[in-house]
Amino acid sequence: MNHFRTHPQAxxxxxxxxxxxxxxxxGASTGIExxxxxxxxxxxxxxxxALAMHETNHPHTKxxxxxxWDVDPRKVTQGRPVGLAWFSPDCRHFSKAKGSKPISPQVRALAWVVMRWVGTVKPRVIMLENVExxxxxxxxxxxxxPDGVIHLPCPKRKGHTFRSFVNALRSHGYQVEWKELRAHDYGAxxxxxxxxxxxxxxxQPIAWPKPTHGPGLKPYxxxxxxxxxxxxxxxxxxRKRPLADNTCRRIAEGIxxxxxxxPDPFIIKTNHGYGYFRGQQLTDPLQTVTSKNGYALVKAFLAKHYTGVVGTDLRKPLGTITTVDHHSLVTSHMVKLRGTNVGHAARAPLHTISAQGNHHGLVTAHIQRDFGNRVGSSMREPIGTVTAGGGGKAAMVHAFLMKYYSEGGQWQALKEPLHTIPTKDRLGLVMVKGEPYQIVDIGMRMLQPHExxxxxxxxxxxxxxxxxxGTRLTKADQVKMCGNSVSPYPCRALVEANMVQSMEAAA
Known part of the structure; x- marks a missing residue:
């Protein structure tokens, strides 16, 4: 399978x-191609x-x-000149996500392999990608x-090796520049x-691609x-196994x-099984209503399962994707019990994907129109207990939100004097264009590898x-490969600016 243009770049x-x-x-090869x-x-x-996945999608590559370190640049290039050498050395032992955990000096030294290529075949252009x-x-x-000797970065000599690395490149006649780029500025x-x-x-001068998406440009x-x-x-x-308390708190805070x-939900069709986004803003004219009540009012956000972050609005790009599961999609379906169904908020790029597993999951809060029949758990029972009476999932939602809102310090204890009463029930009542809806269920799933x-x-x-x-890859392997990958979009933009446009300008 080839992911490059039909006509080569002149x-x-x-x-x-x-x-x-x-x-x-x-990822980098895809952007380069x-x-x-x-x-x-x-x-x-x-x-x-990883290389098997690469070979599956890039069959014409050696x-x-x-x-x-075991590859001899002279041997593999067989005397041919190298126009571009791309390097994406392991970033785990530089990333701030590593915290104060022990590091590997060998992993941190991987970038020095660049100098081996410089000293043997001297690529015309070198590009290196890593964490900031x-x-x-x-x-x-x-x-x-107590467990032995560990290695940690020297706090007094931060940046010393990086400056030595840059100076080594310059001593071989290279111009060197570096800059932080965000994938969503180039279409991801x-x-x-x-x-x-x-x-x-x-x-030739080093060129930095101009963003193509953002304010005044194409929408993110x-x-x-x-x-x-x-x-x-x-x-x-x-669920057979209850969610961890920290996960429940993030869901409650996100809700x-x-x-x-x-105040700004989207409308999405729910009576068709297509996988692509089928929504509209609530302020837009309503699409054709079918006899199957094909709309549901849905509000969605992405919850994160690490670093204490609650989540982000789906109207923004997705955060960084990591190598393990840490993002969940949270949507609230608000369904009218009478009239046409309407539905959902969800329009923004995904956060960064990382290589330590699938960090993304989907949470949904289903909301129904409130016509005066209030539901919830008994105040005489412990918070979290659902009464045996009517209400079903709606009672569970109330108990769930009451418990985790209260633990989060957002709600008062029942023994205290009543605080100022807000204009709307913050536990489950949602106002949409002046009409009340009631949350009746919350759902959650992790984002899948194809997403x-x-x-x-x-x-x-x-x-x-x-x-x-034909070997099947596990979900964990797929997520790891995705999290470790380079986003093709900024890679493509950078290579076009330096390997295509610069040569055309010089011709």
Missing amino acids: GFNFDELVVDNFAGGG QAIGRPVDIAINHNPV HYCESV EFVTWGPVIKKKT PTIRKRLFLVARCDG RTAADIIDWSLPCPSIFD RRFVVED LFAAQGFPADYIHTHTFD
């Missing part, structure tokens, strides 16, 4: 090789699963399943612990921010664009911020479920 020198080091599942109009020549990665903390690359110190539905370093020795692609709305979203009250207090790959900016036909020999 400005690119086809006598030169293009090499993708640390190739992973193929889209920019230059032909396959990457060489891909190198030590992980056989693959080396080895450590980057890469500029703090410095020496490590040893620290004794994720806000993933990464540091990009460009070095070139051909006398949103998280709602990549959500598969056809997938079911099970109720959190029907308060993005459902109860959100995460779409959020990262991979083409819709990118194969991530299996390898070229």
Whole structure:
């Protein structure tokens, strides 16, 4: 499968090789191929699963399943000049997400392989992608612990090694610049921010691509664009194993911020099984109403399951996608019991995808029109207990929200004097265009790999479920490959600016 243009780019020198080091599942290669109009020549990665995914989608590339240190640049290039060498060294031991955990000096030193290519085949252009903390690359110190000796970054010499790395490139005749780019500025539905370093020795100026999306430009692609709305979203009250308290608190806080207090829902059809976004703003004219009550009023947001972040509005790009599950999609379906059904809020790019598992999940809060029949648990019973009387899921929702709102300090204890009464019931009543709706259920599911790959900016036909020999990839492997990947969009923009447009201008 090829993810490049039918017609090669006239400005690119086809006598030169293009090499993708640390190739992973193929994000950088996809962006490069889209920019230059032909396959990457060489891909190198030590992980056989990642390289198998790469080979499945980039069959015309020569693959080396080895450590980057075991590959001889002279041997693999066979005397041909290298026009572009791309490097995405492991970022885990630079990222702020690592915190104060021990680091590996060997992993932090991986970027030095760039100098091996410089000293042997001297690529005309070098591009390196990493987390923004890469500029703090410095020496490590040893620290004794009860479990043995560990390595930690030296707090007094932050950035020392990075500056040495840059000076080494300059000593070989390279111009060097670096800059942070966000994927959603170039068309990806994720806000993933990464540091990009460009070095070139051909006398041409380094070019930085101008954003194509944002205020005054094309609208940002949103998280709602990549959500598969056809997938079911099970109720959190029907789970065999209850959710962790921290997860429940995030859901409750998200319901308060993005459902109860959100004045701007969207409308989405629910009587068709298509996977793409089928919505509209509530202020737009209502689409054709079918006999099946094909609308449901839905308010949605993305909850995060790490770092204490509650979540984000779906009208924004998705946050950074990591290698493990940490995002859940939270939607509230507000259904009228009479008249036409209306439905849902969800339009913004997805957050950054990471490589430590699927960090994204879907939570839904179903809301029905309130015609005066109030439901909830008995005040005489412990908070969280649902009465055996009428109300069903609505009673569970009230008990759930009361418990976690109260624990969060947002609601008073029953023994205290009554606080000022707000204009609307903050536990479950939602006003939509002046009409009351009642939350009757909350559902949750984790985002699936195909949604995460779409959020990262991979083409819709990118194969991530299996390898070229038919081997099925686990969900964990798929999410890890996605989280570790480079978003193709900023990669493409950077390569076009430096490898295509600059050569056309010089011609």
